[in-house]
Amino acid sequence: MLRQNQRRFKFDWFTIILFLLLVGFGYVNILSASHIGEITSYFDTSQLYGKHLIFIGLTFLLIILILSFEAKFYERFASIIYLIAILALIGLFVFGKDVNGARSWYGIGSMTIQPSEFAKFATALAVAKYISDLQTNMQTLKDQIRVAAIIFIPAILILLQNDAGSTIVYLAFFFVFYREGLQQIYLVSALSLIALAVLTLKFGILISVVATTTALITRYFLRKKKRASIFQYLLVLIVSILFSYGVKLFYDHGLKTHQQNRISLWLRLEKDPVKLELMKKREAYNLIQSEQAISSGGWTGKGFLEGTRTTGKFVPEQHTDYIFSTVGEEWGFLGSSIVVILFITLIIRILYLSESQKSQFSRVYGYGVASIFFIHFTINTGMVMGLIPTVGIPLPFFSYGGSGLWGFTILLFIFIKLDSNKINEW
């Protein structure tokens, strides 16, 4: 009995408090954003906020369940959990239910479950399991390909279900790989390619080729020692030119019109004011409404349940992907900044804990958790305040929805469980 109590006390309470704050404040905002008419009771289950409260209640059962397993369980069963998740994703093609054009839901009675939310922690476990294997060396191409396959399988399945937003999340694992020894060149190349893609779309292929050439020539002359052969430079140039063409081709023909427009708005590509207005009306309606709601909050916001744009349901999907706009309107700069700080603190705390892990499995998994939160937070909040093109993914712990909340809770609490066990890891 005594031993058990001591052990329970080793959970990282700081992280748990951050979690409780985020979920609690999230509920407050969902209440504001989703209530229809008078609020008779905070537990009114006929309304969305009442349902979400049930989800939160179930979350605590889930937490107890997760913490009651042995820490070793997760490492041992990582592969099986991963397999189940993949099967669940594949099953969607047969049994899935279409919601808003994405086939990513199972309908169980009146409830719906979104397996992609659970595939994240499963993938994180599988990645951790694979990398922490003594045989694995992230510097080798073989292992790089295998570990890439672990994340590509769920990512592609999700993409096929028409949920492009959730696919992007799997890019988070890049941070994990890099931490675990992936060569620098990958990071440099990835950043260069992103820059090149943006350059190509914004200024056209010619300018991007000129820029690439200039960069390569500069590098060539600056690097007097250990200079690579001129052919390698030429190869890089050719690849980047091909990449530019590829990006352009993909943008023009590979993307759906609404995706094209979102990028066009983000990079301010459209110059014709009439077309721009039309595009804004069609694609940026949510964004404009959300920016207006946030802007109208001022220093301290209009107050709980006092947001006129929130009450008037001006921002579509406000209780799900656009929940941060409610924070902006009702709690102002003060409240929004606190939410940003809470998230960043959570991420840094998980990173800190990960680095202090003795087992590589725990560290890699922790890194995966931090990376997934980071990507979700950055993309969702960045989109809601108009810094990033529209990508539909939820804000962890804030957005309405059972699957999302549970997925993130499991993701976090498995790590808390692993962390609590580090004393025993000798």
Place this chain on the structure above:
Amino acid sequence: MRKLLLLISAILVGLVFIARLFYLQVYSGSTYDLFEDSAILKEYTYPKRGYVYDRNGKLLVANQPSYDVMVIPREVKPLDSTDLHEFCKLLNITPEAYQRKLTRATNYSPRLPSPFVPQLSKSDYAVLQEKMRKYEGFYIQKRSLRSYQTTIGANVLGDIGEVNRSIIRKQPYYKLGDLIGKQGVEKTYETTLRGVKGIKFIQKDRFNKNIGPYKNGVFDTLPKPGKDITITIDSQLQAYGELLMKNKRGGIVAIEPGSGEILAMVSGPSYNPNLLVGRNRSKNFTKLYRDSIAKPLFDRGLQAMYPPGSPFKTLNALIALQENVVSTADRFTCNMGYRYGNRIMGCHAHKSPVNMNIGIYESCNAYFANVYRRIIDKYDSPAKGMDIWSNHIKSFGLGDFLGNDLSVGQPGKVPSAETYNRGYGKNKWYTTFTISNAIGQGEVLATPIQLANMAAAIGNRGYYYTPHIIKHIEEDTIPAAYTTPKYTTIEKKHFDPVVQGMFDVYNKGTAKMLQVKGIEICGKTGTAENFAIIDSVKTQLTDHSIFVAFAPKDNPKIAIAVFVENGYFGSRFAGRMASLMIEQYIRGEITRPDMENFVLRYSLEHEYEKPYSNAPFGINRQTTLEPIDEDEFQESLRIKAEITKS
């Protein structure tokens, strides 16, 4: 390094986001204003605008409801052909027009209401109202317009019109589409008449649908109705004045000396106030506004500054007595004018020498030139004398806005030593430089209302009440400034000889022909030279006809100033009109039809055409009298009969 990538990225993202939030919420966001929040619908209830009555309780301005059919295009359900046919018939439009209007409204905004058919007649409204429920997306908006119960007094009553953006910026009470008093009492008593509109704040959703009161209506207010006002105008006298002013340009202002109440305020040419109501307001207003020759919107009774001419002499007589520089018996010779240096200020033929009484009733220029010199030269320097004189003049309300409650006005001009120091240099001028002031020409300018007020002050023997238009406000009192007398700098005892002189103007002087039996009128004629620039040449035009009077001599009931542009000598038009107005007011009927017929029959339109005709023309002694058509004359007589009947 590998450990730091995510950490640094996270911190960077946090900082960028907080900066972005600061930019959105603090830097570029203005302070929150409920009225500017497009998520909150502001629904106004307009109170009844106060009525306007004349001094005898006759209703002049009331309200009329106006019904607009409004449409919210996105809520319109397509009508089948029978319904469409019926609806168009009710609205008196063709099905094509229906489509056209609907398209136009949709183009403006599918979500916001647009006027579909404005200002229905009452009978159309009654029929339509019953069936309105059948036509989704259409509704009837009730508005309130002014309804004038009269065709006179446009310059007094004024009008209401839509507020413009600059007013909204200065007075946030008003919202686009609100009506505000633009001229006349509608403008000066705007806040009294309009009341306070009620407001309801309603929370909207993104489909512009109402989803309930904002914060349960804690900010909502009820409308407060506007107050009725009674103005000092005698509508019968006003109507008569406007009739007399027909085909002439000028102003008549009549004041009750015992109270300062304005009995009539005529400006010619005038217009029918009903022109500025409703749908045609802007069209008609533009027409009036653009008439830069007759200037019907220019209130000549209040805004036209003229040299006062001979009536001004009465003030010089009073000042001379007050300053004790002449006695009533002192006599001066006049041989067709007053000579100073090698110049002469001409006068007409009359007996000489002249004392004060004769000086006034004969309007002798030489007498007043002498008197004026004695006033100014009484002191060590002309500058000192000029300032003393100027103060006396100003105590009669000249040279400044009267501080009245009229929407327009002009201060006129009374010179002081400063005026001449500026023109000639300090101490480089003499009394004779300013001698024209003796006879009301020179540097003096006054508006008809100031001259009427001057007459009232003389009639009261030394004080006046600020002329005002408000007589009574519902459940309120009128400002004390209008009920406290203002004293002139002249002692009461000095008024009697001057009043006697003005009485003798009627008995044996320049207005002998204008006598009205049984009414003791005191008056003073005036004839003022005036000039116009025609083809860049300064050209003299026919003199202005001026008359200032009050009656009866003791305890006067009416003081009046009449100004007729290019009417030639004072008694010709202005004098007749003044006598007629006085008799109409005091007796209620006219015993001098000859005078009335003269004024009604003769037009001055030909005088006003002279500067624009390009033809050579004569003035003053060569001027002619041109009668109007017999039909028009008979029409005037008929109007006259109607006025007296009511």
